[in-house]
Amino acid sequence: MPEIEIKDKNNATVGKINLSDDLFGAAVRQGVIHDAVVNYLANQRQGTHATKTKGLVSGGGRKPWKQKHTGRARSGSNRSPLWRGGGIIFGPQPRDYSYKLPRKVRRLALMSAIQEKLASGEVVVIDTLSLEKPKTKDMVSILKNLDLGDKRVLIVLPEKDDTVALSARNIPGVRVVRAMDINVYDVIGSGIMLMTRDAALRLGEIRES
Numbered sequence: 120m121p122e123i124e125i126k127d128k129n130n131a132t133v134g135k136i137n138l139s140d141d142l143f144g145a146a147v148r149q150g151v152i153h154d155a156v157v158n159y160l161a162n163q164r165q166g167t168h169a170t171k172t173k174g175l176v177s178g179g180g181r182k183p184w185k186q187k188h189t190g191r192a193r194s195g196s197n198r199s200p201l202w203r204g205g206g207i208i209f210g211p212q213p214r215d216y217s218y219k220l221p222r223k224v225r226r227l228a229l230m231s232a233i234q235e236k237l238a239s240g241e242v243v244v245i246d247t248l249s250l251e252k253p254k255t256k257d258m259v260s261i262l263k264n265l266d267l268g269d270k271r272v273l274i275v276l277p278e279k280d281d282t283v284a285l286s287a288r289n290i291p292g293v294r295v296v297r298a299m300d301i302n303v304y305d306v307i308g309s310g311i312m313l314m315t316r317d318a319a320l321r322l323g324e325i326r327e328s
Contacts, residue, residue, distance in 0.1 A: 122135050122136070122137050122138070123135065123136055123138060123237075123242065123244050124244070125244050125245070125246050125316055126243060126244065126245050126246070126265065127245065127246050128245070128248075128261050128264060128265075129264050130264050130265050130266065133246050134246070136244060136316060136319060136320075138237075138319060146231070146234070147231045147234050147235045147238070148227060148228070148231040149231070151224060151227050151228045151231055152228050152231050152232050152235075152303055152307065154220065154224065154228065155220060155224070155225060155228035155229070155232075155302075155303040155304075156303055156304055156307065158218065158219075158220045159302060159303065159304040160304070161216045161217060161218060162216070162217040162218075164216040164217075166213055166214045166215055166216050167213055168211040168212075168213065169210075169211065169212055169213050170207040170210030170211055170212070171206055171207060171210075172206045172207060172208075172210070173196065173198055173199060173200060173205065173206035174206070175206065176198040176204070176205060176206045177198075178197065178198050178204075179196035179197050179198030179199075179205075180196075182194070182195055182196070183196070183197050225303075228303045229301070229302065229303050229306070232303045232306040232307050233306060233312070235307075236306060236312050241309075241310065241311050241312060242311070242312045242314065243265060243267070243311055243312065243313045243314070244314050244315070244316055244319055245265070245313060245314070245315055245316070246315070246316050247315055247316070247317075248261070248274070248276065248280075248283060248313075248315050249280070249282070249283065250282045250283060250286055251282075252282065253281070253282050253285035253286050254286055255286055255287075255289050255290060257286060258283070258286035258287050258290060258293075259290060262290070262293070265313070267311055267313065270292065270310040270311050271292035271293070271308075271309050271310035271311070272292065272293045272294070272309060272310065272311050272312075272313050273294050273296065273301075273305055273306065273308075273309035273311070273312050273313065274287060274293065274294065274295045274296070274313045274314075275296055275297075275298055275301060275312060275313065275314040275315070275318045275319075275322065276295065276296070276297055276298065276315060276318050277297070277298055277315060277317040277318045277320075277321040278297060279297055280295075283295055292310070294309065298314075298318045298321040298322040299321070301322065
């Protein structure tokens with residue numbers, strides 16, 4: 120069972136926590152991580168791209184010239200794709216790029232991503248993370264005390280905390296998520312995962328359920 124030290128806001132060790140073998144002791148599966156990231160990015164696509172076909176381009180209601188005896192190629196519309204300003208043939212149209220991965224695959228990908236962070240020493244567990252009022256300066260001070268001042272940090276909380284979120288939102292490279300909302304893209308996109316003790320336990324409970 121993986122064991123990791125618990126720090127306080129001053130970077131002093133205040134204890135240790137045994138992490139779930141099921142979540143934090145899994146083997147790293149790079150292929151599954153890749154599949155999960157591709158799925159996440161595909162689901163973020165709006166798919167609103169569109170081009171106008173011949174029927175959508177304005178104009179072209181009248182035949183440019185008579186069919187025969189002009190010496191020119193016959194033409195029925197000046198909005199033909201063959202004409203400048205005409206419609207687009209087989210251009211992109213609005214579509215939905217989203218698709219679902221099996222639940223077990225998503226879970227395995229998340230376990231692999233977190234295990235990779237643990238193996239690289241990029242997971243920090245803090246006993247608690249709370250502020251009296253939203254203040255960026257206080258959050259910056261906490262991160263500096265933990266030697267995370269110049270790093271990309273993913274802060275994982277057990278529940279939504281607007282005070283912490285507002286204090287961190289203006290700090291470049293810092294993102295705050297709830298344990299139940301964490302995904303593979305967030306994990307691999309961060310330099311360090313900073314989790315509260317309760318968030319680490321909550322993460323194990325959510326993913327094991």
